[in-house]
Amino acid sequence: MAKFRVCPDSGFYFDKSAESLMKVNAVAGAVFLLIAGILALGVILTRWQEVHLLPADLFYQVLTAHGINALIFWVIFFEIAILYFASSTLLRSRLAAPGWAWAGFALMIIGAVMNNVAVLQGNSSVMMTSYVPMQAAPHFYLGLILFAVGALIGCFVFLGTLVIAKDDQTYQGSVPLVTFGALTACIIAIFTIASGAIILFPTFLWSIGYINHIDAEMYRIIWWALGHSSQQINVAAHVSVWYLIIGILFNARPMSEKVSRFAFLLYIFFLQLASAHHILVDPGVSTEWKIFNTSYAMYLAVLASMIHGLTVPGAMEVAQRGKGYTKGLFEWLRKAPWGNPVFSGFFFALVIFGFIGGITGVVMGTEQINLIIHNTIYVPAHFHATVAVGTTLTFMALTYLLIPVLFRRALFLPWVAKMQPYVFAGGMTIMILFLLGAGTLGVSRRHWDMDFTGAALSFEYPGTAYMMMAVGGIGGVLGVLGGAMYLVVTVGSLLFGKKLEPSAGLFQSFGVPLAASAYNIDQPDQLQMAPKLAVEEHGSGGFEAPGTFVLALALLVCFVVYYAINWDYLASVWPMG
Amino acid sequence: MSSFLPPADRIWWKVPVGRQEIVWISIALVWCLIMFFMMPYWHVYGKQNLSSEAYQTNAEKFGASVETFVEKYQTRIDEQSGIPVVTPPAGSDIYMLGRLWQWYPILELEKDKTYRLHLGSMDWNHGFSLQPVNINLQVVPGYEMVIKITPDQAGEYTVVCNEFCGIGHHTMVGKIYVKEN
Amino acid sequence: MTEEIHIPKPERIPFFQRMLDNPFLLLFIGVAMPTVFYVLWGVMEVATIPIAK
Numbered sequence: 001m002a003k004f005r006v007c008p009d010s011g012f013y014f015d016k017s018a019e020s021l022m023k024v025n026a027v028a029g030a031v032f033l034l035i036a037g038i039l040a041l042g043v044i045l046t047r048w049q050e051v052h053l054l055p056a057d058l059f060y061q062v063l064t065a066h067g068i069n070a071l072i073f074w075v076i077f078f079e080i081a082i083l084y085f086a087s088s089t090l091l092r093s094r095l096a097a098p099g100w101a102w103a104g105f106a107l108m109i110i111g112a113v114m115n116n117v118a119v120l121q122g123n124s125s126v127m128m129t130s131y132v133p134m135q136a137a138p139h140f141y142l143g144l145i146l147f148a149v150g151a152l153i154g155c156f157v158f159l160g161t162l163v164i165a166k167d168d169q170t171y172q173g174s175v176p177l178v179t180f181g182a183l184t185a186c187i188i189a190i191f192t193i194a195s196g197a198i199i200l201f202p203t204f205l206w207s208i209g210y211i212n213h214i215d216a217e218m219y220r221i222i223w224w225a226l227g228h229s230s231q232q233i234n235v236a237a238h239v240s241v242w243y244l245i246i247g248i249l250f251n252a253r254p255m256s257e258k259v260s261r262f263a264f265l266l267y268i269f270f271l272q273l274a275s276a277h278h279i280l281v282d283p284g285v286s287t288e289w290k291i292f293n294t295s296y297a298m299y300l301a302v303l304a305s306m307i308h309g310l311t312v313p314g315a316m317e318v319a320q321r322g323k324g325y326t327k328g329l330f331e332w333l334r335k336a337p338w339g340n341p342v343f344s345g346f347f348f349a350l351v352i353f354g355f356i357g358g359i360t361g362v363v364m365g366t367e368q369i370n371l372i373i374h375n376t377i378y379v380p381a382h383f384h385a386t387v388a389v390g391t392t393l394t395f396m397a398l399t400y401l402l403i404p405v406l407f408r409r410a411l412f413l414p415w416v417a418k419m420q421p422y423v424f425a426g427g428m429t430i431m432i433l434f435l436l437g438a439g440t441l442g443v444s445r446r447h448w449d450m451d452f453t454g455a456a457l458s459f460e461y462p463g464t465a466y467m468m469m470a471v472g473g474i475g476g477v478l479g480v481l482g483g484a485m486y487l488v489v490t491v492g493s494l495l496f497g498k499k500l501e502p503s504a505g506l507f508q509s510f511g512v513p514l515a516a517s518a519y520n521i522d523q524p525d526q527l528q529m530a531p532k533l534a535v536e537e538h539g540s541g542g543f544e545a546p547g548t549f550v551l552a553l554a555l556l557v558c559f560v561v562y563y564a565i566n567w568d569y570l571a572s573v574w575p576m577g
Numbered sequence: 578m579s580s581f582l583p584p585a586d587r588i589w590w591k592v593p594v595g596r597q598e599i600v601w602i603s604i605a606l607v608w609c610l611i612m613f614f615m616m617p618y619w620h621v622y623g624k625q626n627l628s629s630e631a632y633q634t635n636a637e638k639f640g641a642s643v644e645t646f647v648e649k650y651q652t653r654i655d656e657q658s659g660i661p662v663v664t665p666p667a668g669s670d671i672y673m674l675g676r677l678w679q680w681y682p683i684l685e686l687e688k689d690k691t692y693r694l695h696l697g698s699m700d701w702n703h704g705f706s707l708q709p710v711n712i713n714l715q716v717v718p719g720y721e722m723v724i725k726i727t728p729d730q731a732g733e734y735t736v737v738c739n740e741f742c743g744i745g746h747h748t749m750v751g752k753i754y755v756k757e758n
Numbered sequence: 759m760t761e762e763i764h765i766p767k768p769e770r771i772p773f774f775q776r777m778l779d780n781p782f783l784l785l786f787i788g789v790a791m792p793t794v795f796y797v798l799w800g801v802m803e804v805a806t807i808p809i810a811k
């Protein structure tokens with residue numbers, strides 16, 4: 001029974017059913033990104049006060065849908081595709097229980113559609129957080145629950161595939177680093193989904209009248225075990241994809257398997273504790289709980305991210321130096337393929353995630369500093385740096401790689417693809433920086449009107465705040481344009497891109513495998529351990545990647561300065577205790 | 578290449594780690610510890626901290642406490658909004674509640690005096706966002722949170738709601754006046 | 759006549775590497791840590807908040 005095909009360009013082996021599942025999950029993700037992107041335009045054009053596009057009810061409805069479609073549906077569908085890739089494809093193994101995987105996919109689709117219908121019907125504009133006792137329609141919660149169950153099945157299919165690969169000895173030694181990172185994401189996902197079940201199921205029962213009270217603070221604590229941990233899935237997933245991309249583009253190998261895996265291990269141990277970031281100014285929880293959890297037990301997960309921040313570009317630098325780009329500190333970076341959207345997308349994601357997302361996240365997650373930031377527009381600005389650029393742009397970059405390899409199509413309008421990461425990263429960065437500024441001036445998140453029209457008492461923000469929201473608005477529109485470019489390229493490639501392989505007809509790209517003749521391999525040869533390289537030393541003084549070290553120090557300096565500035569700002573507000 | 582291949586060494590755990598990583602991990606670890614100890618440090622030496630004093634309550638109970646407080650210390654009614662203005666004695670317990678869509682009552686405080694502010698919600702989550710100081714607290718129904726505050730500048734301050742609380746969320750504006758003493 | 763066969767024993771895999779190669783052990787740790795420190799501890803604190811007079 002022939003089941004695998006080999007991609008002649010990349011050498012990856014694709015199990016037929018795993019391939020179809022990767023395709024449908026990735027395509028479904030892109031569809032939800034499209035919805036989220038259109039809604040983003042409504043959100044940003046309303047928050048730009050001079051435009052103030054939507055009426056209040058529509059704004060809150062659109063914002064609810066934007067958050068859920070972007071953060072939950074787009075990202076998680078794509079992550080399921082990554083899990084299947086990192087297990088079945090990278091380990092050359094058949095996928096465990098494809099029937100279950102399809103059932104999971106079906107549940108996710110049903111759930112996502114159901115939730116969107118609920119929001120569209122208009123009485124579920126409760127924001128993605130759906131804090132009780134504000135109530136949405138029952139199928140709002142039910143949709144999320146079904147989606148979560150489907151995603152959980154995907155996680156177990158991934159774990160099952162690891163087991164099969166090990167039993168069948170499809171690979172030698174330990175799993176590749178990228179697979180290990182995906183495992184980290186999977187583990188975090190399982191905790192996330194379990195927390196979601198614990199809180200959303202009772203909430204669903206409450207919405208249909210079977211339970212009459214849900215404690216508002218308990219809800220917040222457990223909901224954030226879902227809400228924040230789901231962001232940690234993204235971190236683990238996109239860091240793994242970074243390792244994959246530098247491996248494919250530069251033949252890079254990890255500077256040290258031990259260090260990189262240890263960093264992932266720190267994620268497994270500590271990353272999810274940071275759900276406490278959202279509870280720092282809540283009533284009643286103790287200082288000890290807040291400090292321990294918000295700091296991921298002494299910032300050990302931040303340490304992990306700082307390690308990846310060194311080893312990802314560092315591994316790339318070592319590989320580039322090995323190819324002869326050894327001049328000065330940065331020739332390896334200058335001579336990188338900046339015109340290749342896989343590289344530029346990855347690199348912008350890395351830099352913006354680290355310099356903006358990472359630093360602002362740690363600063364506002366500091367117990368006391370959160371007082372001057374909680375629920376201001378600073379918060380969405382921060383997580384657009386992490387998830388809308390860090391994760392989303394990484395996944396976009398990966399898509400440009402998958403279109404030829406997985407979908408066997410040439411890129412449609414390659415020049416659009418080439419510019420896309422620049423437009424998206426540029427626009428989003430403008431939006432992020434200015435919304436950070438507006439948040440520092442006290443502008444609220446999830447707020448329809450910074451003029452407070454109709455309020456019994458009046459308040460005026462300073463003119464600078466308006467200016468910042470306006471410039472942020474322009475950046476956001478550019479960002480949406482960048483998102484649209486991505487979708488034009490992806491959808492265009494699937495529909496009109498030149499086919500690189502004997503076709504299975506019109507729909508070959510949307511989950512239908514290639515022509516049957518392509519799947520002519522029963523079981524690929526065992527995946528060998530990476531070849532040992534002769535030790536070559538291109539850096540100086542034991543520093544293999546000096547340029548990266550300088551970049552890392554620059555990050556640290558920004559971090560320290562910004563951290564200090566925020567304490568200083570905090571020290572200027574009313575004393576309280 | 579080997580980032581997506583099994584490690585080149587069977588026992589990769591024992592492959593020595595390069596000097597660059599060791600130096601960076603050490604620096605980063607020191608920084609992480611500094612950030613960690615900043616928080617307890619600020620609890621001891623800093624002035625802006627949150628107490629964890631809080632009580633379980635409900636709308637009736639908390640509403641009654643607020644009413645008693647208002648009756649006792651009300652000095653006038655704000656003409657624009659019809660909300661009572663309350664001038665409690667320096668250093669006393671003061672109350673503010675959030676409800677759809679109002680912060681109640683308006684407080685008039687003295688500069689540099691410390692008050693125990695009780696915050697609670699009558700219905701949904703609200704966000705106490707004091708502007709332009711930019712102090713932000715989550716107000717959760719069912720809980721009464723007590724924070725000591727010391728306004729250190731005279732002037733008119735606004736409480737904006739920054740937790741989404743329904744269609745009138747943007748109209749939920751309250752006031753705190755701080756007088757020179 | 760007995761013949762002693764010597765198969766060189768491969769070096770034992772160190773503890774940490776074995777731990778990192780065991781997905782289910784990692785899954786257990788990754789779920790247990792936040793459940794204990796974040797969820798259970800947090801829920802207990804909220805549950806023990808005193809009742810207002």
Ligand code: HEM
Nearest residue numbers: 040044067070071127128380388445446447476479480483
């Ligand atoms: C394409 C360009 C995008 C623009 C211009 C944009 C704009 C915005 C703005 C201005 C807000 C804050 C609104 C407010 O709080 O009043 C927001 C909220 C949000 N955005 Fe985006 N966004 C974009 C893409 C994304 C992406 C790709 C993601 C995630 C992958 C994302 C996830 C979210 C989430 C989770 C919220 C919070 C919703 C809530 O408060 O419940 N956005 N977006």
Ligand SMILES: [Cu+2]
Nearest residue numbers: 703738742749
């Ligand atoms: Cu409110």
Ligand SMILES: [Cu+2]
Nearest residue numbers: 738740742746
């Ligand atoms: Cu509100």
